[in-house]
Structure formats: structure tokens, C-alpha cells
Amino acid sequence: MSTTPYRLRARRPVTAASTETLLGPPVRTFYGAATRNVVWAASPFVLLLGYGVWLAHQGLLDHWFNSTFSVGAVAALFAMSIALIVYTSAFGGGELVRVHANGILDLRVGPRAIRWDEMESLTVEAPRDGRPGVRHLLRTTDGVTLSLGPSIGGVADLVDEVRVRMAEHHLPSVRARIAEGEAVRFGAMTACEQGIAVGPRVVAWDEVAEVEAEAEEIVLRGPEGQRVAAAKLAEVPNAFLLAEMAHARRTR
Numbered sequence: 001m002s003t004t005p006y007r008l009r010a011r012r013p014v015t016a017a018s019t020e021t022l023l024g025p026p027v028r029t030f031y032g033a034a035t036r037n038v039v040w041a042a043s044p045f046v047l048l049l050g051y052g053v054w055l056a057h058q059g060l061l062d063h064w065f066n067s068t069f070s071v072g073a074v075a076a077l078f079a080m081s082i083a084l085i086v087y088t089s090a091f092g093g094g095e096l097v098r099v100h101a102n103g104i105l106d107l108r109v110g111p112r113a114i115r116w117d118e119m120e121s122l123t124v125e126a127p128r129d130g131r132p133g134v135r136h137l138l139r140t141t142d143g144v145t146l147s148l149g150p151s152i153g154g155v156a157d158l159v160d161e162v163r164v165r166m167a168e169h170h171l172p173s174v175r176a177r178i179a180e181g182e183a184v185r186f187g188a189m190t191a192c193e194q195g196i197a198v199g200p201r202v203v204a205w206d207e208v209a210e211v212e213a214e215a216e217e218i219v220l221r222g223p224e225g226q227r228v229a230a231a232k233l234a235e236v237p238n239a240f241l242l243a244e245m246a247h248a249r250r251t252r
Helices: 016-023 034-058 061-065 068-091 155-179 239-251
Strands: 026-031 095-100 103-106 112-115 119-125 135-140 145-148 184-186 189-191 195-198 201-204 210-214 217-221 227-232
Touching: 016 103, 016 112, 026 155, 095 155, 119 155, 135 155, 145 155, 155 184, 155 239, 184 239, 189 239, 195 227, 201 227, 210 239
Parallel strands: none
Antiparallel strands: 026 095, 095 103, 103 112, 119 135, 135 145, 184 189, 189 195, 195 201, 210 217, 217 227
16 A cells, blocks of 8 residues: 555646745756766767778778868867767766755756755665665655755765755754653664664663764764664664764764
């Protein structure tokens, strides 16, 4: 049975005017990762170079360059290929995500406008095929999940911005709930006044020096850097909030 809530209200198309009203002025734009798109940008240059090698092999290169039109065409294609490679290396692909003062605009589908207070959880997911890099799954209050991965250039900065804004929104209420005696669950870990519970064990706040992500796990480390407890990375949504709380308790 699906856990996604049935949507009664239709999504309205996002226009430039509605985006400004809903999310405020734009702050930063994130484009497609250059490392992937530069391969496609280099393809015209590779084809042109390969064609030149083939002409040389056939002994036709001198004949080809005897034509003024041919020389001009080859030079123009060469210049366009270099310009495309340089541009893609510097700026990557097309515009994917735009950060505004009050939220983000996902231009990959929709586009979809999401305010900071509509962000419910952020979960880290390690790649299943062994490739380097991770992706972050951002779940909204209406049940939509956005993937923030290596295809976005500078995705680490984007994720940091989301973490900061979510911490500003969620931490006060989480701390208030804990102060009132409530246990706040973060998937496989639970925060309470006594500490952080991992399974049947409760690790006291004084025993938690760091909350880190390491080798597909969220690890609680003690004052001497030793592993105190751990859980799978993908099973601890909003683990960064636990890290923020542990840091605040250690430095106060």
C-alpha cells in the first residue's frame, strides 16, 4: 500500500512572478556538472580530428586544404569546438536548481518551488554500484522526494545550504520536544534527554563527541575518537540535526 498522501490540490504552474512571490529573490544557480557534459562538448572536436587523420591517411589532406572554403569551414568548426569545450568546462550543463532567499526552485521537473519550511527530511544514500560520490534525497511535507546528486555541479554547496536552512527551521522544535520529555526519532536513531538511542542502547550526550558519516554508516564517536555506536547511512534521515545537537552540547 502506498504511503504517499493523495493530493487533492492541483499543483499550479510556476511562473517568474509567482516564484518571486513564493521564494523571494534568486541567490545562486546550480548547473549540470561539467565533468559529465564536457565529454559531449568534446565530441565535435574529436570527430573533426578523426576526420583529419582519415584524410591524411588517404593522402587527401593537402587537396582538402587547397580549397579556401574548406579551410574556412574547418577553422570555424575547430573554433566552435574549442569554445564549446571551454564553456562547458567552466559552467557545466543547463540550469538545474536555483536557490532563492526563501527556498529552492527545481528546474529539472515542473519546475517545482519548495520553501525551506516545506523540507521535511534529508537522507544520504551511497551509490549502489560502487561509484564514488553520494546523493541526497530531499523529502518534502507533501511526500515528494527530490534527488540531489553528482549530476548537479557544486552539489555539496547546495546540500550545505539546504542543511543550514533546515537546521534553522527544525532544531528549535526538536530541542523543545526533547526538553519536554519527548523522544524524537531519526530513523534508526532516536534523540531524547538522556542521549541518542541506537537499538536498545542509549548513548549519553556526554559520551558523544562527534556524529559522522563514514563508510555508508552514521557513526557516534566518543571523546577519544572511538566508535560508540553506528547505523546504516540510509536509515538515519536528518542525521545532520543529530550532529548539530551533539556539537552544541559539547561546546556549551
